[in-house]
Every structure is written in C-alpha cells, then in structure tokens.
Amino acid sequence: MTIAHFVPSSSIHTVADLVRAAPAAVRILQQHGIDFCCGGKRPLADACAQSGVTLDALLQQVVAAGDVPTIDWQSLTPAQLCATIEARFHTSLPRELTRLLAMAERVLLVHGQKDPDRLESLRDTVASLQAELIPHLALEEAEVFAAIRAGATDQALVGIQQLEHEHDAVGALLKKSRELTDDFNPPLGACGTWRALYQGLAELEAETHEHIHVENNILFQAVAQAAS
Ligand SMILES: [Fe+2]
Ligand SMILES: [Fe+2]
Structure with a gap:
C-alpha cells in the first residue's frame, strides 16, 4: 500500500505533508515518536524506518483513526x-x-x-x-x-x-x-x-x-x- 492509495490527488512526501492531509496523523506520529514539527520536512518513509514502523502500518493506523483524506475512488x-x-x-x-x-x-x-x-x-x-x-x-x-x-x-x-x-x-x-x-x-x-x-x-x-x-x-x- 502506498500513500497514493489514500490521497491520489495530492503528493505526500514528507512528514509534514501527511499531517496537512490528515490531522489525525499527529496522534499516530506521536505514538511512534516521529517528530512532525521540526522534523516535518523529513521524507515520511525515512522517518518511519528510523522509528521502526513500516509506512504501510502507519498509514493503516491513520485511516483507522477516522481522519481520512478525501479519497478520489474513481x-x-x-x-x-x-x-x-x-x-x-x-x-x-x-x-x-x-x-x-x-x-x-x-x-x-x-x-x-x-x-x-x-x-x-x-x-x-x-x-x-x-x-x-x-x-x-x-x-x-x-x-x-x-x-x-x-x-x-x-x-x-x-x-x-x-x-x-x-x-x-x-x-x-x-x-x-x-x-x-x-x-x-x-x-x-x-x-x-x-x-x-x-x-x-x-x-x-x-x-x-x-x-x-x-x-x-x-x-x-x-x-x-x-x-x-
Ligand atoms: Fe467490503
Ligand atoms: Fe462487500
């Protein structure tokens, strides 16, 4: 699963991009010890790797938190x-x-x-x-x-x-x-x-x-x- 599945019309590369698209991500990032303020410009995949969570797992948790960026299903x-x-x-x-x-x-x-x-x-x-x-x-x-x-x-x-x-x-x-x-x-x-x-x-x-x-x-x- 990639970010594109969730926000197909946007491009999310960094930690800050994810927080902008889905504010509920803040709580999930905190749970994994990922800095989204000063470290917001880091590539999301790198931040996930450093904190020991896969990108897929993190995105699943953001979606499960109920704050889903608008999905362009078509x-x-x-x-x-x-x-x-x-x-x-x-x-x-x-x-x-x-x-x-x-x-x-x-x-x-x-x-x-x-x-x-x-x-x-x-x-x-x-x-x-x-x-x-x-x-x-x-x-x-x-x-x-x-x-x-x-x-x-x-x-x-x-x-x-x-x-x-x-x-x-x-x-x-x-x-x-x-x-x-x-x-x-x-x-x-x-x-x-x-x-x-x-x-x-x-x-x-x-x-x-x-x-x-x-x-x-x-x-x-x-x-x-x-x-x-
Ligand atoms: Fe179903
Ligand atoms: Fe079904």
Whole structure:
C-alpha cells in the first residue's frame, strides 16, 4: 500500500505533508515518536524506518483513526481500490459490530420490558448484520480481492455475483434497523447506552452504504469492464 492509495490527488512526501492531509496523523506520529514539527520536512518513509514502523502500518493506523483524506475512488486502479477499501472500511468493521451487538444485548436486558418485541428484533437484526458481514469480508478479501490483485478477472467475476447478493441482504438488514429505531431516534428518556446504540447504527448505515457503493459501482464495474 502506498500513500497514493489514500490521497491520489495530492503528493505526500514528507512528514509534514501527511499531517496537512490528515490531522489525525499527529496522534499516530506521536505514538511512534516521529517528530512532525521540526522534523516535518523529513521524507515520511525515512522517518518511519528510523522509528521502526513500516509506512504501510502507519498509514493503516491513520485511516483507522477516522481522519481520512478525501479519497478520489474513481482515480484508483482495481488493486488500489481493494487496498483502500480494506483500510477504510474492513479494518474497523468487525470491532464495531461487536460493540453494537453488545449494546443491543444490554439495552434488551435492561430495558426489554419497555418495548420487548422491538428491542428483541433490533438485537436479532444487529446479530444478523454481524453474521452476514464477517464471512462477507472474509470472502471478499481472501477470494475476490485476491483474484483482482492477481489479475484473475474471470475468477473474480464469479465471486462478485455472490458478493452483490450479500450486499442486498446487508442493505435489507440496515433498512430494518432504521425502521426498528424510528430512523435512529431514541425514545424520550432513553439511557446513554440506548442513545449510543442508535448513534452507532446510524453511522454503520452511512459507512456501509458508502462501502457497498464503492464496491458495486466502482470496483466491480471496473473488473467487469476489464473482462469485456
Ligand atoms: Fe467490503
Ligand atoms: Fe462487500
């Protein structure tokens, strides 16, 4: 993975360039003991090598910190799209699903008597999202993205059909979570966990819609075009 995958329209060569493009990088650089003030003009790759972290690992951490420079998805090659989708969406998703499911369980346990059918259904919907998405990410990375990176377009196309069906299933589950939560509006008097759950589900919906859009409409179309 290279910087170009993250900021294709800019050129980042130095430590200071990275901080300008992604302010969240400051905290990551500090964690690795990389000076971004007086040492800001150093080439980023040299600074990483000196501090014992690979450039790829550092950039993954910057993306995971949530401050992602605007990504010009259309300008990326299929292999670059795979790397950027993994860094931007896949890395954080399993942990977030675990967090959301724990909150849904807790709200059901503590407040279930207030609206039992709805809260049980919401818990089941979040569990279904996790059960659908975790194997989906594995299939995507291990088979389809691997085939795309290897230039095995026909093999990739077979897996893409299944992935698109799974995207539809995920979209239906997100729609259900929106319906069950009144468009992610917690009821009056909802506790902090209840409100955090709805907020997290709203963010999951927005992130996953973008994630699926980039795959269906940009990556998979590029692969289909390459095959035709
Ligand atoms: Fe994905
Ligand atoms: Fe996907």
